[in-house]
Amino acid sequence: MKKSVLFIINPISGGKKKLEFPAFATMHLDLDRFNADFVYTEWPTHANDLAIEAVENGMDIVVSVGGDGTINEVASALEGTDTIMGIIPFGSGNGLARSLNISLSNKKAVQILNNLHCRRIDSGILNERKFFNMAGMGFDAHISAKFAQLKNRGLKGYVHTALKEVSAYVPENYDLEIDGNHYEREAFMISIANSCQYGNNAYISPDAKLDDGLLDVCIIKPFPLVQFPVVGYHLFNKTVHTTSYVEIIKGKNIRINRKQGGMVHVDGEPIEMDKCIEIKVKPLSLAILN
Numbered sequence: 001m002k003k004s005v006l007f008i009i010n011p012i013s014g015g016k017k018k019l020e021f022p023a024f025a026t027m028h029l030d031l032d033r034f035n036a037d038f039v040y041t042e043w044p045t046h047a048n049d050l051a052i053e054a055v056e057n058g059m060d061i062v063v064s065v066g067g068d069g070t071i072n073e074v075a076s077a078l079e080g081t082d083t084i085m086g087i088i089p090f091g092s093g094n095g096l097a098r099s100l101n102i103s104l105s106n107k108k109a110v111q112i113l114n115n116l117h118c119r120r121i122d123s124g125i126l127n128e129r130k131f132f133n134m135a136g137m138g139f140d141a142h143i144s145a146k147f148a149q150l151k152n153r154g155l156k157g158y159v160h161t162a163l164k165e166v167s168a169y170v171p172e173n174y175d176l177e178i179d180g181n182h183y184e185r186e187a188f189m190i191s192i193a194n195s196c197q198y199g200n201n202a203y204i205s206p207d208a209k210l211d212d213g214l215l216d217v218c219i220i221k222p223f224p225l226v227q228f229p230v231v232g233y234h235l236f237n238k239t240v241h242t243t244s245y246v247e248i249i250k251g252k253n254i255r256i257n258r259k260q261g262g263m264v265h266v267d268g269e270p271i272e273m274d275k276c277i278e279i280k281v282k283p284l285s286l287a288i289l290n
């Protein structure tokens with residue numbers, strides 16, 4: 001029997017037009033195996049509504065056509081259900097797709113769906129908000145909030161925003177409890193990594209595995225601004241965890257107390273939250289075509 005598949009397309013992700021996508025996907029999809037439908041999101045969070053509806057309607061597969069934010073909305077609906085997720089990377093950073101080795105070529109990404117090969121990955125939950133690639137607080141959450149206001153998405157916009165904001169940013173103090181152990185740290189930012197990278201092959205936690213039942217708490221300590229290019233070099237060289245600026249602690253149950261409430265991000269989507277953050281891992285809770 002043919003599998004029903006719904007493609008949920010974010011028209012703005014990655015700053016790329018996607019008007020041709022349904023015709024393109026139909027051309028490369030194995031139509032002996034799939035009945036395909038396509039829908040464009042019309043507002044932020046719409047992908048989540050559409051994916052919830054698809055699960056209720058008994059769709060076999062829902063494909064996110066977008067970046068990590070779109071994946072987050074779709075996967076949040078699919079996680080813990082029998083509906084399988086597919087990914088066509090069309091974002092700015094594509095962190096999860098890259099970590100899963102899903103090709104950035106649209107044609108190859110569609111052909112991956114044809115194989116119907118499925119794997120399960122862990123997900124994280126941060127104060128009731130699910131995440132699948134990366135969550136965090138501190139500088140990157142601050143940048144996510146600024147970036148969300150930009151019309152011009154993409155790596156260039158992100159780097160430009162980060163460079164503009166970094167000199168004025170003040171590191172914060174955090175109390176952490178990770179699987180019962182306590183730590184007090186001053187940090188430029190804290191990333192909770194399910195996958196190994198933020199996106200664009202910036203590897204914050206090169207050893208992180210998507211299916212090990214663990215999250216990697218990456219504490220990025222304050223560093224002199226002149227070291228910014230050095231830290232950047234190590235990020236892209238998969239060696240940042242060997243520098244004195246990054247400490248990584250793996251765990252399942254994580255509690256982080258800040259001095260005051262502020263921005264947090266889940267898969268790059270900024271959210272204002274209270275000062276206490278509780279994070280848990282849900283092992284192997286999402287099935288993905290890969």
Ligand SMILES: Nc1ncnc2c1ncn2[C@@H]1O[C@H](COP(=O)(O)OP(=O)(O)OP(=O)(O)O)[C@@H](O)[C@H]1O
Binds near residue numbers: 013269
């Ligand atoms: N029709 C729409 N109009 C405006 N915003 C939308 C629409 N559909 C989705 N969005 C929002 O677009 C934002 C960006 O999506 P997404 O994260 O997938 O792309 P990206 O940021 O370019 O890529 P990445 O996260 O991989 O860097 C999300 O916050 C999502 O809620």
